Amino acid sequence: EIVLTQSPATLSLSPGERATLSCRASQSVSSYLAWYQQKPGQAPRLLIYDASNRATGIPARFSGSGSGTDFTLTISSLQPEDFAVYYCQQRDNWPWTFGQGTKVE
Amino acid sequence: QVQLVESGGGVVQPGGSLRLSCAASGFTFINYGIHWVRQAPGKGLEWVAIISFDGNVQLYADSVKGRFTISRDNSKNTLYLQMNSLRAEDTALYYCAKQLAVARNYFDHWGQGTLVTVSS
Numbered sequence: 001e002i003v004l005t006q007s008p009a010t011l012s013l014s015p016g017e018r019a020t021l022s023c024r025a026s027q028s029v030s031s032y033l034a035w036y037q038q039k040p041g042q043a044p045r046l047l048i049y050d051a052s053n054r055a056t057g058i059p060a061r062f063s064g065s066g067s068g069t070d071f072t073l074t075i076s077s078l079q080p081e082d083f084a085v086y087y088c089q090q091r092d093n094w095p096w097t098f099g100q101g102t103k104v105e
Numbered sequence: 106q107v108q109l110v111e112s113g114g115g116v117v118q119p120g121g122s123l124r125l126s127c128a129a130s131g132f133t134f135i136n137y138g139i140h141w142v143r144q145a146p147g148k149g150l151e152w153v154a155i156i157s158f159d160g161n162v163q164l165y166a167d168s169v170k171g172r173f174t175i176s177r178d179n180s181k182n183t184l185y186l187q188m189n190s191l192r193a194e195d196t197a198l199y200y201c202a203k204q205l206a207v208a209r210n211y212f213d214h215w216g217q218g219t220l221v222t223v224s225s
Contacts, residue, residue: 034211034212036150036212043200043215043216043217043218044150044200044212044215045215046205046211046212046213049205049209049211049213050209055213056213087149087150089150089211089212091209091210091211094164095152095164095166095167096152096210097152098149098150098151098152099149100149101149101150
């Protein structure tokens with residue numbers, strides 16, 4: 001099973017700042033990685049798939065990059081609604097796995 | 106718009122059973138595989154199971170294999186999860202989630218979840 005390790009566990013920033021979240025895979029997942037946002041009491045929302053493709057309706061301030069084992073989610077200028085927990089997920093190898101999450105506060 | 110509505114959660118004793126349902130609308134149900142993903146209280150996300158668009162393929166996480174069964178009724182646009190031999194560690198919010206596209210197993214739409222609590 002592929003293990004995804006996200007860092008940092010918590011990111012403390014202010015609105016308007018740039019957020020950089022990391023996800024590292026225990027083995028290569030090619031570009032088959034997604035990012036999700038989850039707010040308290042809500043289901044996760046797909047932000048990015050295949051490492052760098054924004055899902056439908058996702059603002060351009062969210063961007064993804066990386067391939068192989070190292071991936072990054074960047075939020076260019078944090079908006080108040082962006083404070084949430086972010087998860088990465090790989091689909092390269094079954095079983096599909098998630099990272100443990102990064103909380104942006 | 107795409108809607109997924111889970112139901113069937115509740116409190117059950119260890120060793121008991123529950124059947125979850127997920128009613129889908131707003132998309133062509135028969136064209137997509139559907140997953141169950143769970144989240145223990147205060148914890149992260151764990152993939153549980155998938156069933157293919159035609160119901161012919163089912164895959165399970167090791168943690169539930171042999172105890173859970175995923176099925177679907179394409180005539181009713183409904184997904185099911187039969188959960189047997191429940192354990193305390195199965196306590197979680199259970200989401201159904203639609204795959205982005207065939208063989209692209211990302212989760213692009215989620216239900217609101219149904220809570221399963223396993224406790225004596």
